[in-house]
Amino acid sequence: MHTFVDVFNWLTDPAHWSGTDGIPLRVWQHVEISLVAVAIAAAVAIPVGLLVGHTRRFEFLAVSIANVGRAIPSFAVLVLAFVLVLDILPQSHKSLAFGFTPTVIALVLLAIPPIVTNTYVGIQAVDPDTVEAARGMGMSGREVLLRLEAPLAAPLAMAGLRTAAVTVVATATLAALIGGGGLGRYIVDGLARGDTPMLVSGAVLVAILAIITELSFALLERAVTPRTRSGRRRRAPRPGAEALPEAIRA
Amino acid sequence: MTFIAAPPTAWEWIADHRGEILHLAIQHVQLTVLAVAIGTAISLPLSVYAFRHRATYAPITWFTGLLYTIPSLALFVILIPITGLTVWTAEIGLVSYTLLILIRNFVVGLRGVPDDVKEAAQGMGFTKRQLLWRVEIPLALPAIIAGIRIATVSTIGLVTVAALIGKGGFGQLILEGLNQFYNTEIILGALLSVAFALIADLLLLLLQKVLTPWSRARPARVMPERALRRSEELVAG
Numbered sequence: 001m002h003t004f005v006d007v008f009n010w011l012t013d014p015a016h017w018s019g020t021d022g023i024p025l026r027v028w029q030h031v032e033i034s035l036v037a038v039a040i041a042a043a044v045a046i047p048v049g050l051l052v053g054h055t056r057r058f059e060f061l062a063v064s065i066a067n068v069g070r071a072i073p074s075f076a077v078l079v080l081a082f083v084l085v086l087d088i089l090p091q092s093h094k095s096l097a098f099g100f101t102p103t104v105i106a107l108v109l110l111a112i113p114p115i116v117t118n119t120y121v122g123i124q125a126v127d128p129d130t131v132e133a134a135r136g137m138g139m140s141g142r143e144v145l146l147r148l149e150a151p152l153a154a155p156l157a158m159a160g161l162r163t164a165a166v167t168v169v170a171t172a173t174l175a176a177l178i179g180g181g182g183l184g185r186y187i188v189d190g191l192a193r194g195d196t197p198m199l200v201s202g203a204v205l206v207a208i209l210a211i212i213t214e215l216s217f218a219l220l221e222r223a224v225t226p227r228t229r230s231g232r233r234r235r236a237p238r239p240g241a242e243a244l245p246e247a248i249r250a
Numbered sequence: 251m252t253f254i255a256a257p258p259t260a261w262e263w264i265a266d267h268r269g270e271i272l273h274l275a276i277q278h279v280q281l282t283v284l285a286v287a288i289g290t291a292i293s294l295p296l297s298v299y300a301f302r303h304r305a306t307y308a309p310i311t312w313f314t315g316l317l318y319t320i321p322s323l324a325l326f327v328i329l330i331p332i333t334g335l336t337v338w339t340a341e342i343g344l345v346s347y348t349l350l351i352l353i354r355n356f357v358v359g360l361r362g363v364p365d366d367v368k369e370a371a372q373g374m375g376f377t378k379r380q381l382l383w384r385v386e387i388p389l390a391l392p393a394i395i396a397g398i399r400i401a402t403v404s405t406i407g408l409v410t411v412a413a414l415i416g417k418g419g420f421g422q423l424i425l426e427g428l429n430q431f432y433n434t435e436i437i438l439g440a441l442l443s444v445a446f447a448l449i450a451d452l453l454l455l456l457l458q459k460v461l462t463p464w465s466r467a468r469p470a471r472v473m474p475e476r477a478l479r480r481s482e483e484l485v486a487g
Contacts, residue, residue, distance in 0.1 A: 003331035070400070071447035073407035075421060076440035079428050083436055170321030174411075177428065187327055191414070196331065203327035207320045214319045 006197040007204065016201075021185070023205065030182035030209060033100065033175065034168045037107030041164060045112045046157060049119025053153065054145045062120050069113035074106070074171045081106035082178040098179030103172065110171055111164035118160025122153030154224040162217030169213045173206050183209065260434040271442075277418035278446060281409045285341055286402050289348030293397075296349075297356035298382065307357060314350040322347065322411045330415070340412040347408060348401040355397025359390030388462070395458040399451050406447040410439070420446070 010016060017023050052062045085105065086097040126149050134148050176184030186202025189195070264271065300307040317325075325343040333339045363386050371385045387394070413421025423439030426432070 007331075070403050071407065071444050071451070073410040073421070073424075073440065073443050075407075075410045076424055076436070076443060079424050079436050080440060082428070083431070083433050086431075087433075166319055170323075173321050173323050177414075184323070187323060190327075199327055200331060203324040206324040207328065210319050210321050210324070211316065214315075 003196055003200060007200045010197040010201045011204070026181065026183050026185060027205070027209065029180075030169070030172055030184075030206075033103055033107070033180070033182060034165065034172050034213075037104050037168050037172075038111055038161065038165050040104070041108045041111035041115060041168075042161060044108075045115035045160075045164075046119055049116045049157065049160075050123065050145060050150060050153075052116070053120040053123025054141070054149060056124075059120070059124075062116055066113045066117040069110075074110050074167065075174055077109055078103065078106040078171060078174050078178065081109070099175065100180060102178060103175040103180050107168045107171055111168050114163040114167070115157065115160040118163070119153055119157040122156030123149045125156070126152045151226060154226075155221055158217065158221040158224050162214065162221060165213050165217055166210055169210050170206075260438075263432075263434050264438065271423070271438075274418055274420055274422050275442065275446075278406070278409050278420050278443070281337075281340060281344065281412060281417065281419055282402065282405050282446075282450070285344035285405050285409075286348060286398060288341070289345045289352055289401060289405075290398060292345070293349055293352035293356055297353050297360065300353065301357050301360040310353060311350065314346075314353060317346040318350040320346075322408050323414060326412065326415050335416060337417065339415060340409075340417045344405055344408055344412070348405060351401045351404065352397045355393050355400070356390065359393025359397075360386055362393060363389045391462045392458060395454055395461070399454045402450050402454060403447045406443060406450060410443055 011023075019025070049062070052058050081102040082097065085102040086094065089097050130152075131144055131148065134144050139147065172180075172182050173184035173187065175182050176188040183202055183206045186198050186205070190197075190199025190202055258266070296310060300310050320328075322343055325346065326339055329339045329342055333342065367389065368381060368385060371381050376384065409417075409419045410421030410424060413419055413425050420439045420443040423435045423442070425439075427435030427437075427439065
């Protein structure tokens with residue numbers, strides 16, 4: 001129990017709140033890399049999910065990728081991305097392989113499957129009668145996708161984004177192993193130096209950041225859930241949330 | 251950056267390290283089996299409780315969801331001051347992650363048991379306990395095993411992280427490969443972990459087929475909504 005007092009002292013020590021190894025900078029590095037990765041992944045995965053759901057093609061592939069994705073350890077993805085980038089880069093640019101670049105690549109790869117699957121399941125869950133009615137009203141395929149299916153799938157797509165974001169924040173912790181920054185630095189350095197207060201403080205900060213991420217995305221998810229005419233929010237259709245309990249973990 | 255001049259070929263390396271690889275494989279299997287077994291032992295009674303008392307489902311999934319949100323490395327590390335660098339540090343973390351997955355699937359399975367079947371059993375004089383063990387749990391088995399499959403596959407992936415706190419498993423190969431810039435070891439660690447996950451998934455699927463010969467329903471994890479609707483249709487028709 002004494003350790004927790006040490007951890008509290010470490011976290012409240014002003015010396016740990018400034019400089020190149022300070023908490024604010026480490027938090028920012030962690031958030032920055034996570035944001036970049038989730039943004040790239042969303043830009044790729046949401047259109048793919050929309051198209052797979054709308055055209056009903058390659059469905060098998062979309063589900064398989066999610067299932068296989070769960071079996072691949074995120075730790076392995078990160079380390080493999082690192083060695084691949086290291087191998088590909090010319091001798092003069094090897095330093096680029098440490099930290100940011102391979103981490104973003106790995107995080108994007110990890111974030112894509114849950115977003116694709118959830119977007120696709122969200123569109124698939126749209127009542128076929130509603131789609132037919134929209135067609136009957138003269139909506140084109142494109143209009144059906146953008147004005148009907150996409151808004152109705154938004155809550156589930158958002159749930160996928162939430163899963164992806166939490167996974168990304170968790171895995172970004174491991175970036176410190178390949179020379180990256182972020183809060184994982186405290187854990188990796190703490191383990192290496194046997195500095196328990198620093199180690200546990202880093203873990204506590206990572207846990208808090210992950211929970212904040214989860215809550216922020218839960219709020220976003222609520223915000224995109226359509227309201228019914230009575231002003232109440234419709235209960236989000238959540239087959240994916242039940243069906244694919246959070247694809248991958250780090 | 252200097253690289254090893256003439257590294258052994260991948261097969262030579264594997265042949266030279268057979269003993270170590272086998273040892274890590276046993277560790278990986280042990281850590282996984284123990285976590286899923288304890289997770290199931292905790293989740294089953296909790297799920298039955300949450301199924302019978304609907305109001306408790308939300309708080310239970312809220313709490314297990316919170317545990318699930320904490321990154322594995324962080325949870326392992328936070329446990330170090332309490333349990334030290336023992337196997338329990340890894341196990342408590344691994345078990346925590348199985349709970350959300352298992353409870354969600356178990357409850358979906360229990361809720362999917364058709365009412366008229368339960369009424370028929372009660373009409374035949376089944377007690378609540380008999381109803382649970384002889385009707386509800388057997389009929390929920392496809393969903394229960396589907397949950398165990400997902401939990402097992404994700405636990406196998408998480409065990410690789412346990413290598414960072416010195417608990418072995420295939421993650422050890424990845425970590426050593428990373429430290430020595432030896433790609434063969436990294437790829438081997440990743441492949442063995444994925445292979446183990448796929449084999450475990452397949453074995454559990456087979457177990458489900460053997461235990462529920464009457465069931466040809468798709469596993470609940472693909473589209474539970476649809477599966478539920480189908481069972482409703484069966485009831486209606």
